Amino acid sequence: MLKQLIGTLALVGLVGTGAAQAQVQEKSRLDEILARGKLIVGVTSEAPPFGFIDDKGELVGFDIDIAKLLAKTLFNGDDSPKRIELVKQGFAARWPNVESGAVDLGIQVTTILPDRVLRVAFTRQYIDSGIVLIVRKDSPFKRLKDLDDAKYTAALLTNPQQAERAKKFFPKAKTQIFDSVAAQFTAVKSNRADAAQLDTPVARWYVKQNPDMRIVEEPLVPPTNNAVFMKMGDFKMWLAIDTLVGEMTGGSLFNDYTAIYEKWFGEKPLHTKYYFKR
Amino acid sequence: MEWWIIKLRLIASIYPQMVDALGVTVTIAALSLPLAVALGAVVAVLRMLSPKPVSAMIGFWIEFMRNTPLLLQMFLLYFALPMLGWRLDGLYCGVLAIALQHSAFLAETFRGAIETISRRQWEAARALGIADSTALWHLILPQAAVRVAAPIGNQLLILVKDTSVVSGIAVLDLTLTGKIILERNAASFEVFLVVASFYLALTVVLGLLVRWIENRTRVMAA
Numbered sequence: 001m002l003k004q005l006i007g008t009l010a011l012v013g014l015v016g017t018g019a020a021q022a023q024v025q026e027k028s029r030l031d032e033i034l035a036r037g038k039l040i041v042g043v044t045s046e047a048p049p050f051g052f053i054d055d056k057g058e059l060v061g062f063d064i065d066i067a068k069l070l071a072k073t074l075f076n077g078d079d080s081p082k083r084i085e086l087v088k089q090g091f092a093a094r095w096p097n098v099e100s101g102a103v104d105l106g107i108q109v110t111t112i113l114p115d116r117v118l119r120v121a122f123t124r125q126y127i128d129s130g131i132v133l134i135v136r137k138d139s140p141f142k143r144l145k146d147l148d149d150a151k152y153t154a155a156l157l158t159n160p161q162q163a164e165r166a167k168k169f170f171p172k173a174k175t176q177i178f179d180s181v182a183a184q185f186t187a188v189k190s191n192r193a194d195a196a197q198l199d200t201p202v203a204r205w206y207v208k209q210n211p212d213m214r215i216v217e218e219p220l221v222p223p224t225n226n227a228v229f230m231k232m233g234d235f236k237m238w239l240a241i242d243t244l245v246g247e248m249t250g251g252s253l254f255n256d257y258t259a260i261y262e263k264w265f266g267e268k269p270l271h272t273k274y275y276f277k278r
Numbered sequence: 279m280e281w282w283i284i285k286l287r288l289i290a291s292i293y294p295q296m297v298d299a300l301g302v303t304v305t306i307a308a309l310s311l312p313l314a315v316a317l318g319a320v321v322a323v324l325r326m327l328s329p330k331p332v333s334a335m336i337g338f339w340i341e342f343m344r345n346t347p348l349l350l351q352m353f354l355l356y357f358a359l360p361m362l363g364w365r366l367d368g369l370y371c372g373v374l375a376i377a378l379q380h381s382a383f384l385a386e387t388f389r390g391a392i393e394t395i396s397r398r399q400w401e402a403a404r405a406l407g408i409a410d411s412t413a414l415w416h417l418i419l420p421q422a423a424v425r426v427a428a429p430i431g432n433q434l435l436i437l438v439k440d441t442s443v444v445s446g447i448a449v450l451d452l453t454l455t456g457k458i459i460l461e462r463n464a465a466s467f468e469v470f471l472v473v474a475s476f477y478l479a480l481t482v483v484l485g486l487l488v489r490w491i492e493n494r495t496r497v498m499a500a
Contacts, residue, residue: 187448
């Protein structure tokens, strides 16, 4: 009995050391990043305000600023442009690019979804997302059900989720279907429609650009989380980045983070520790 | 074998929705087509018969309508007019935009055809004391009509395909309906083929009609 127990313990010890050795041998991507002196981040250039090309032809946005803050922190406050390389990638290319190592990590309006968790390593969330209604400021809508009347028109996108939500929350309202977010927004602004469903941060950005618009503060879906993502299996790298994201949204980097958030969304971060809100 | 059945079932399932959409596209084409031809003819004749300053203004109008994108003109009608308090239904915005732009192209086609008729015929008519407007109507236009039939047929086919721009202003035509179905079933290839086949059916019918009219005018002129 005792012999068996010792044997088992020895075996456990042996396996433990083996695993530890494997970890030491496998070089973390983090060491590579620090050695090369540059962080390579996959981003979008097609989704304002997260990543887009501005009037001057420069790649800017909330995700871009978060990437720059991450690089600056990794390299001890060095915010020179040579410390970061932004790789514009399509939404379909983001998974293969982190998998192959073409980029160190991705910051690309990417929502944590259960089926994605098995393919890629997410940090904790750096911003909330969700779906809200955008309406004209002078409109009477306070809650979703206020729109449920045949005299109102909701501007939808072509995707079926929007039609389902319209049927659920305001079945009596008329609907109009547009093929782009910009057209959907313009329809409400130009009084062609009375409300449009937009991603929460996108809606906040539009409202900041258009003071004659506002958001109906009753979300249509539970909040979702946008997160930084990277290749699975590199614990050292993941732990470092995840911890930094945590510091941004409610820790030592919170002031930098808040400044970025206010720059793009015109208000204080909504999804942080409650006592930070005031 | 299995593969075929799945595809056919998919196509059959989107068919009813596409037939509704076909109705919308046909409506837009049927309204904008005669409007464009009539407007084009009026503009062309006015330009020829008006005094210089008016004809120059008409020329400017034609250039503006020809040289700005149809989509943009339609967006102006759809999104900008309501801000001025004039709210036209999306379908009519589409009809108007398509008719206006194509009338400009057609006016130029008409003018070109009229100008190919020799100046001497005008001069001969004047020498006989026939008024310009009478000469135009009885002498020049019948000859021009024969020459103009083919290019107009061309223009009308383009018009029918141009009706797809209304998909940008929430009018449920063939194109927008195709896009909506696409978002639901992600079968891009099949849906685009079905949409294309509907347009093809439409333009083939129109093409036959144009050919028939072309032959008729030739017979009438002969």
